[in-house]
Amino acid sequence: MKSKKILSLFVVIMAGTILTQSCKKLDQNVYSVVPIQNFYQTPSEIAAGLAPAYTALTPLQTENVFQLNEASTDEMVIPTRGNDWYDGGEHTQLWLHTVDANNANDNGGWQDLSNGITKCNFIINIINGLATKPSNSAALIAEISVLRDYYTFLFTDLYGNVPLVTTYSATASLAPVKRSDIYAYLVSDLQKNVPLLSTDNAASNPAIYGHFNQWAGYMLLAKLYLNAQVYTGTADWANALKYSQMVIDSKKYSLQPNFFDNFTYTNRGSVENIFTIPFNYPLIKGNVIQMYTLNYNNNLTFNLTGQPYNGFCAPTAFYQSFSDGDLRKKMWLVGQQYTAAGAPIVGTVLSKYVKELSNPADSFKYAGVRSVKYQPQPGTGGDGTSNDGVRFRLADAYMMAAEAKLQTGDVAGAIINVNLIRARAGLAGVTTLTLDDMLAERGREFAWEGWRRNDLIRFEVATGTKYYTGARVPGKLADGDTHTFLFPIPQPQRNTNPLLVQNPGY
Numbered sequence: 001m002k003s004k005k006i007l008s009l010f011v012v013i014m015a016g017t018i019l020t021q022s023c024k025k026l027d028q029n030v031y032s033v034v035p036i037q038n039f040y041q042t043p044s045e046i047a048a049g050l051a052p053a054y055t056a057l058t059p060l061q062t063e064n065v066f067q068l069n070e071a072s073t074d075e076m077v078i079p080t081r082g083n084d085w086y087d088g089g090e091h092t093q094l095w096l097h098t099v100d101a102n103n104a105n106d107n108g109g110w111q112d113l114s115n116g117i118t119k120c121n122f123i124i125n126i127i128n129g130l131a132t133k134p135s136n137s138a139a140l141i142a143e144i145s146v147l148r149d150y151y152t153f154l155f156t157d158l159y160g161n162v163p164l165v166t167t168y169s170a171t172a173s174l175a176p177v178k179r180s181d182i183y184a185y186l187v188s189d190l191q192k193n194v195p196l197l198s199t200d201n202a203a204s205n206p207a208i209y210g211h212f213n214q215w216a217g218y219m220l221l222a223k224l225y226l227n228a229q230v231y232t233g234t235a236d237w238a239n240a241l242k243y244s245q246m247v248i249d250s251k252k253y254s255l256q257p258n259f260f261d262n263f264t265y266t267n268r269g270s271v272e273n274i275f276t277i278p279f280n281y282p283l284i285k286g287n288v289i290q291m292y293t294l295n296y297n298n299n300l301t302f303n304l305t306g307q308p309y310n311g312f313c314a315p316t317a318f319y320q321s322f323s324d325g326d327l328r329k330k331m332w333l334v335g336q337q338y339t340a341a342g343a344p345i346v347g348t349v350l351s352k353y354v355k356e357l358s359n360p361a362d363s364f365k366y367a368g369v370r371s372v373k374y375q376p377q378p379g380t381g382g383d384g385t386s387n388d389g390v391r392f393r394l395a396d397a398y399m400m401a402a403e404a405k406l407q408t409g410d411v412a413g414a415i416i417n418v419n420l421i422r423a424r425a426g427l428a429g430v431t432t433l434t435l436d437d438m439l440a441e442r443g444r445e446f447a448w449e450g451w452r453r454n455d456l457i458r459f460e461v462a463t464g465t466k467y468y469t470g471a472r473v474p475g476k477l478a479d480g481d482t483h484t485f486l487f488p489i490p491q492p493q494r495n496t497n498p499l500l501v502q503n504p505g506y
Contacts, residue, residue, distance in 0.1 A: 040127060040134050043207070053123050053144050054210060056116035057277045058286040060154075061389035064108030066450050068158055068487060071095060073452040074472055075318045075443055078311050080358035081365050085311050092357055096476050097469070097484040101506055107490035113155040117165060120148035125168035142196035146212045149186050150220055156182045156231070157454060160486040160503055175499045183224065183231040190221045201252040209268065209278070210388070215252055216275035218243045219392040222400050227454065230461050241404035247274070247397040255394060259328055259424055262393060265377040265386040277389035285383040290376040295366065297348045300339045306381035313368025316353050317473060321440060327426040328444055331373035340378070356474045371448050395421055395445055403438055407462070414438070421445055435463055457485050481505065
């Protein structure tokens with residue numbers, strides 16, 4: 001974040017053009033140079049002007065931030081299969097909690113989130129500097145401020161004390177700020193700005209699809225309060241319940257009857273998804289989860305244009321946490337694999353067992369169940385699919401409210417919420433509920449949606465049980481202490497910004 005690259009107006013316009021094509025192919029537009037003081041005056045110019053702040057979200061779907069939050073937990077492992085997926089040991093470090101300051105994922109996550117924050121600050125600076133501001137400039141600034149808060153929330157969640165940069169200025173302080181102070185800033189900024197956002201949902205106003213509205217903002221506030229004990233040492237379950245319940249009570253969203261419809265490559269129509277990252281192959285690329293997880297030969301199963309990379313899989317114990325009656329278990333691909341025409345693919349039998357982190361044997365290429373939660377899209381390959389990346393959905397509002405109720409003694413209320421989610425999954429309702437049950441249910445509902453590390457740490461802080469730092473198969477020993485709750489400050493960032501202070505234990 002020390003080096004800020006000034007974007008040309010041309011880049012801003014073209015980035016906006018790409019984003020607005022997320023659902024259908026539009027005629028190609030050619031733009032001439034527009035004087036900056038005359039820009040941001042029409043809806044299309046405003047959409048184009050805001051776009052870079054949102055396009056910075058695209059790598060969060062499957063790349064560094066996602067991998068830091070998932071491959072360090074009990075629900076995703078990235079084994080080394082022969083020479084594949086070794087990559088200097090960076091993936092193994094995530095699983096073993098031995099990440100060092102030169103880990104590429106660690107540095108990449110910092111860069112991706114810093115990039116998003118910088119783009120938000122740039123756009124706010126541009127709008128504030130306009131001689132003729134659009135009539136809704138206050139709402140536009142509020143929206144991009146909330147998006148910046150989302151990036152900052154993820155930033156401090158991963159790295160702890162980080163720079164809190166809220167201006168596009170060469171004099172902005174790059175000194176790290178205490179995590180508890182960042183938390184307080186985010187709460188205040190969200191409480192100020194979220195009420196200025198649209199109360200529409202995408203069904204009533206398609207123009208806000210992929211943008212922060214009030215309900216996405218309140219989901220972010222609920223997430224902050226849900227993790228208050230982690231960030232400040234003091235829990236705030238009451239506010240976590242308040243803001244998650246506001247989303248539920250808005251009636252702007254409902255549970256999608258079919259769980260998997262939230263993740264199809266036509267999932268824009270979901271009535272449950274509150275905030276998503278738009279993708280649309282070939283116009284908006286980057287959701288490459290199918291390539292990262294599927295076996296080399298699954299291109300034949302889904303008529304893909306190239307061989308998948310045979311990487312991400314679920315650890316055995318996590319897969320086995322799904323009962324056979326749980327409809328969500330269908331998110332996992334296991335056993336004999338078939339072509340799209342139904343013929344067996346010779347020798348391609350995916351095993352549920354992942355007993356080691358590395359093995360050069362051919363048989364190890366088939367170890368581990370693979371995720372098809374995001375529906376593979378025929379005719380796509382390494383550039384990604386059209387499945388929009390789900391960030392917030394109504395099921396999480398119900399589950400956050402349930403957790404807050406459980407933590408404050410309202411077990412009956414928590415059970416009602418959890419049973420709504422279980423009913424959709426084809427499961428009988430529960431009559432008792434513990435924190436262990438709640439964490440397990442969150443795992444099954446939100447697998448590979450980027451929340452597992454956040455969940456495990458929160459529950460460990462609340463209970464002392466080693467959900468995140470404990471031993472796991474394959475080959476992970478218990479962490480010696482809880483310094484692994486945070487990732488190291490990347491060495492390349494410390495080289496650039498000498499004000500940064502390495503996290504304890506690294």
